[in-house]
Amino acid sequence: xxxxxxxxxxxxxxxxxxxxxxxxxxxxxxxxxxxxxxxxxxxxxxxxxxxxxxxxxxxxxxxxxxxxxxxxxxxxxxxxxxxxxxxxxxxxxxxxxxxxxxx
Amino acid sequence: xxxxxxxxxxxxxxxxxxxxxxxxxxxxxxxxxxxxxxxxxxxxxxxxxxxxxxxxxxxxxxxxxxxxxxxxxxxxxxxxxxxxxxxxxxxxxxxxxxxxxxxxxxxxxxxxxxxxxxxxxxxxxxxxxxxxxxxxxxxxxxxxxxxxxxxxxxxxxxxxxxxxxxxxxxxxxxxxxxxxxxxxxxxxxxxxxxxxxxxxxxxxxxxxxxxxxxxxxxxxxxxxxxxxxxxxxxxxxxxxxxxxx
Numbered sequence: 439x440x441x442x443x444x445x446x447x448x449x450x451x452x453x454x455x456x457x458x459x460x461x462x463x464x465x466x467x468x469x470x471x472x473x474x475x476x477x478x479x480x481x482x483x484x485x486x487x488x489x490x491x492x493x494x495x496x497x498x499x500x501x502x503x504x505x506x507x508x509x510x511x512x513x514x515x516x517x518x519x520x521x522x523x524x525x526x527x528x529x530x531x532x533x534x535x536x537x538x539x540x541x
Numbered sequence: 542x543x544x545x546x547x548x549x550x551x552x553x554x555x556x557x558x559x560x561x562x563x564x565x566x567x568x569x570x571x572x573x574x575x576x577x578x579x580x581x582x583x584x585x586x587x588x589x590x591x592x593x594x595x596x597x598x599x600x601x602x603x604x605x606x607x608x609x610x611x612x613x614x615x616x617x618x619x620x621x622x623x624x625x626x627x628x629x630x631x632x633x634x635x636x637x638x639x640x641x642x643x644x645x646x647x648x649x650x651x652x653x654x655x656x657x658x659x660x661x662x663x664x665x666x667x668x669x670x671x672x673x674x675x676x677x678x679x680x681x682x683x684x685x686x687x688x689x690x691x692x693x694x695x696x697x698x699x700x701x702x703x704x705x706x707x708x709x710x711x712x713x714x715x716x717x718x719x720x721x722x723x724x725x726x727x728x729x730x731x732x733x734x735x736x737x738x739x740x741x742x743x744x745x746x747x748x749x750x751x752x753x754x755x756x757x758x759x760x761x762x763x764x765x766x767x768x769x770x771x772x773x774x775x776x777x778x779x780x781x782x783x784x785x786x
Contacts (some may be wrong), residue, residue: 469721471668473695485724486651506722508653513717519697524714527695530722 447488449505450533455481457509458539459531467495470535478539479511482528490532504532581782596640598680602750602765604729605677607633608654609753613732619656622729626652630677637676649723652677653717656729657755662709663728664702664755665718666694674725678750685754695719705756728755735761 451457458478459470469491485506488494493501513525544631580587611633612619622629627637627650637650652674655663668691673681684690694701698715702708711717718726730752736744746764751757 469669471573471719471721483653484720485653488723506724508724510716513698520696522699522711522715523700525716526714527717527719529719530724532722 439474441511446505447533449484449487450538451481451484451505451507451536453481453483457481457507457536459509460537462535465492468492470531471515471529474509474511474529474531477511477515479509479515481507482510483508485530488532490534495518504534506530506532507536509536545762586615593640600675600679602678603672603745604630604633604635605750605753606745606748606765608635608677608727609729609748610741612654613744614741619729622654623656626654626727635676637696639676649725651724652727653724654727654729655718655755657731659731660712661714661716662755663695663726664698664718665720665726665728666691667720668692668695669721672725673770674727677727678753682750702756705751707757727753727754730755730759732759733760742763 456478457480459474459476461475462468462470475495485508487503487505489499489501490504508528510528511525511528513520513527514523516527576590579585580590606629608622612622618629618632621632630637637652655665657663666685670691671681671686673685675681690701692706695717698717699709702715720726730748732744733747736747747759747761749757749759749763749765752759
């Protein structure tokens with residue numbers, strides 16, 4: 439095991455992968471909006487590797503860095519009554535907030 | 542103490558001065574406290590702070606307009622913008638590390654430019670607060686930071702765009718970009734018709750701030766310098782000097 443505490447968590451997802459946003463408890467601080475929780479989307483881009491907001495908020499500079507992704511959702515999946523099938527929404531999420539989805 | 546004095550005293554209290562400013566926020570108090578401590582410690586001077594504030598507040602959307610105009614006229618530049626936008630900004634004279642070397646006032650060093658097509662329209666928002674590509678567009682407009690825009694754009698984007706006067710065809714996919722981590726986003730709108738043969742300088746004039754946020758579309762003839770429409774009063778009140786004989 440490397441002694442470098444700031445080594446990144448291996449990125450688990452690639453562009454095109456289907457992912458679901460995890461429903462994790464809110465402890466003190468997060469930037470993962472409630473409206474994307476438990477919703478399935480598609481990885482649109484891999485952006486950068488960095489601390490998670492939850493660690494950064496407490497100055498945990500030695501925490502493990504995670505890959506961030508831009509995830510694309512269908513608006514109809516976010517808001518069931520949304521009337522335009524083709525419309526989409528993108529937002530950025532770190533690896534740990536995502537889990538693989540098959541649908 | 543005379544009766545008249547008491548009366549005058551009470552009279553003063555009956556007409557308290559109305560507050561001229563809204564209540565200061567906790568963040569403003571915090572900023573002032575940290576700034577004053579930093580000045581006392583000698584990290585920078587009050588003059589340094591004033592100069593930086595003046596510099597930061599004069600940044601406008603002109604750099605973003607230049608980027609869009611150059612991308613419209615130079616396909617190779619557009620490819621570089623879409624591949625590495627922070628690097629491509631250097632070609633129009635914008636270095637995201639200025640002035641501190643660590644990114645202020647950009648917050649961060651990640652920028653993605655979202656290209657509109659005839660069938661895809663982007664619009665940006667930060668639902669958490671106010672993430673905005675400041676090195677290119679300056680400070681965000683007040684409505685961009687308002688809870689109304691932030692909470693409604695993600696859910697009713699077409700209705701909110703209509704409130705800006707932008708009615709989008711149902712055939713066009715609307716893609717909202719909720720910018721709330723360390724990437725900053727800017728829209729590269731589609732080049733409008735009627736601009737064939739225009740120079741980069743001419744094109745840049747019609748690329749207004751709102752077209753790069755995505756709440757308006759550029760069009761030939763409408764520039765950032767357009768005057769606002771003035772609707773004359775239906776029952777005007779004559780000015781005092783005009784009423785005099």
